[in-house]
């Protein structure tokens with residue numbers, strides 16, 4: 001019990017470590033923020049004073065320690081010294097910018113505003129300060145108070161190298177760049193601004209023109225003159241009377257007689273024919289949209305890799321280059337095999353119209369077009385005879401090759417070439433793949449790199465007799481993902497009952513592995529722990545489905561996209577979800593020891609986990625039906641078969657023969673439901689894996705491995721919840737979560753503490769018994785009876801007494 005308690009403490013302290021560094025308490029923030037604000041004010045006062053007293057204070061600077069010498073600065077010697085430092089030795093008038101920046105920083109700290117914006121202010125502030133210093137250094141270099149030493153020095157440096165014109169052009173470019181970036185000023189914007197200004201001016205001009213026309217017209221005739229005077233009179237009258245008197249209307253009627261008034265009539269006529277211009281109204285955005293857009297604007301897209309932003313992917317040099325790589329054509333061997341095939345078929349009276357060879361890394365495919373009228377099944381039946389005459393193991397006949405009207409005979413090469421992991425990782429196909437979880441398995445018979453997406457598979461079953469390349473295959477899968485995915489994007493759960501195959505990955509525990517909160521090792525070698533881990537993954541799956549449901553997303557990709565766009569609020573339990581890849585190296589062993597207890601969660605995960613980014617890779621030596629049961633087989637459409645010993649095993653794994661005819665050493669068949677593809681698995685040796693894991697392991701890591709939700713076996717649940725001693729060990733954590741959120745719901749606990757529904761429900765019951773939450777209220781969340789954390793502490797202390 002005591003041990004368990006320390007474990008929880010450990011994990012909770014580790015959890016705390018995950019929080020962003022340099023966290024100030026509220027009091028510290030108040031002190032630090034006020035200090036910065038006051039510093040800003042002090043600097044500002046000292047700087048202003050410096051412009052009046054700076055010259056007089058020059059002499060005091062050297063006698064700073066002497067109390068006899070008095071400074072004129074409003075802040076005395078310190079003020080004089082600070083201003084001399086910032087203005088004279090520094091940036092001239094731009095020193096005020098620094099005062100402003102300190103002040104602003106204080107406000108940010110006090111008001112707890114986002115630091116990213118503040119960083120922006122500092123960045124731009126310093127740039128402007130430098131620009132202004134150079135500007136004054138250039139135009140007012142005689143007054144060193146304006147540009148400061150920095151302005152003067154940079155200026156003289158620039159003038160030495162690019163001259164006066166160059167410097168002024170550089171200043172102009174700096175200004176344009178600043179306006180363009182900071183205020184998003186564009187060329188079109190400027191042009192439009194000019195156009196609208198021009199329009200305003202012309203409108204204004206035409207108005208005055210009209211006035212002039214009226215005035216001119218008024219001068220035209222005596223009649224008009226009379227009207228004008230009448231108009232003026234009436235206007236004067238208007239000043240005294242209300243505007244709606246009949247006298248105001250009269251002159252207008254008269255004015256209608258004048259030519260200008262005729263024009264007015266035209267305008268009126270035009271008015272009636274005016275077309276309605278429909279103003280384009282921008283679609284109103286919903287609130288969350290606006291908010292998220294603003295968040296994205298302010299902080300940019302959420303970057304899951306930020307915590308390990310300096311993480312470097314392993315480079316290709318860590319992988320070995322083989323001399324025997326690359327296909328060499330052995331003309332003699334080709335000719336010999338061709339003759340033998342033709343001869344054997346001729347012996348059985350099968351004529352060949354044409355024959356073509358494709359040389360792969362381990363096997364060569366001879367494609368035969370038989371003469372018309374030959375039955376394909378006849379050739380298929382001759383498989384053993386052809387193998388005998390070619391005196392070679394591992395001949396496979398594909399009759400017909402799907403999609404082609406030919407028959408394929410695969411004959412192993414005398415000298416197989418190794419497909420290095422390096423060559424497949426370096427291939428363009430892999431490097432430029434846009435897949436979610438790309439895996440470079442090896443090379444096909446036509447020597448093409450074979451890359452598949454684990455996310456699409458969505459689970460993989462791997463089988464093969466001992467020593468045929470399973471472990472290498474698993475390492476190839478893991479290596480591919482390590483070369484392509486950031487630690488924030490994928491996590492592995494490794495189960496290795498053989499205890500030796502995957503140990504190397506221990507080094508990357510805090511980067512890439514996921515584990516149960518209370519387990520020491522991330523790589524699971526103990527079969528009983530596997531059951532807990534699988535059940536924990538099921539809880540993780542349920543939790544993720546809940547998150548997806550709340551976010552209204554159908555799969556993890558959509559969910560993560562939304563999260564990156566800041567449309568999901570982390571306060572509601574949302575977080576960036578990494579893919580989880582479960583690798584089980586020896587599945588047969590597990591089924592033998594744990595049976596149904598393992599099969600059920602595996603089957604559940606296999607059925608449901610694809611959408612929420614949990615993918616399973618299961619390898620087994622013994623592909624017999626009691627290991628790969630119907631339910632498991634049905635949910636693992638992607639299968640990889642290395643060489644197996646019998647046709648029956650081949651049928652179990654591939655639903656067809658073929659795997660028994662492979663030649664071993666990484667020669668494999670891959671199927672994802674329909675056709676089978678023969679692939680030479682990429683070879684990655686243990687020293688290479690070691691180098692990669694060392695490389696990653698030496699880099700900055702997360703404080704802990706990715707923690708899976710805790711799984712408590714049913715037997716460890718308690719029924720007497722009222723008793724304090726029998727409370728769940730997460731009771732206090734749960735109480736804190738509930739009181740902080742002021743929301744008494746089991747699903748909140750599930751999300752925050754990564755628990756299963758049953759345990760969260762039990763916790764809520766215990767919280768109710770402790771008087772922290774109110775009774776069950778149907779669909780509504782329970783009422784929280786404790787207002788804050790201080791009250792909670794008191795409440796719990798009172799309980800103990």
Ligand SMILES: Nc1ncnc2c1ncn2[C@@H]1O[C@H](COP(=O)(O)OP(=O)(O)OP(=O)(O)O)[C@@H](O)[C@H]1O
Pocket residue numbers: 418419464465466467468469470471472473621665666667680681682683684
């Ligand atoms: N893709 C490959 N290319 C070349 N050689 C390979 C390849 N895969 C495996 N081999 C050879 O086969 C040997 C055995 O491979 P591996 O350890 O992967 O077998 P395994 O199926 O995991 O055996 P076990 O089940 O006993 O652990 C390797 O040491 C290596 O020499």
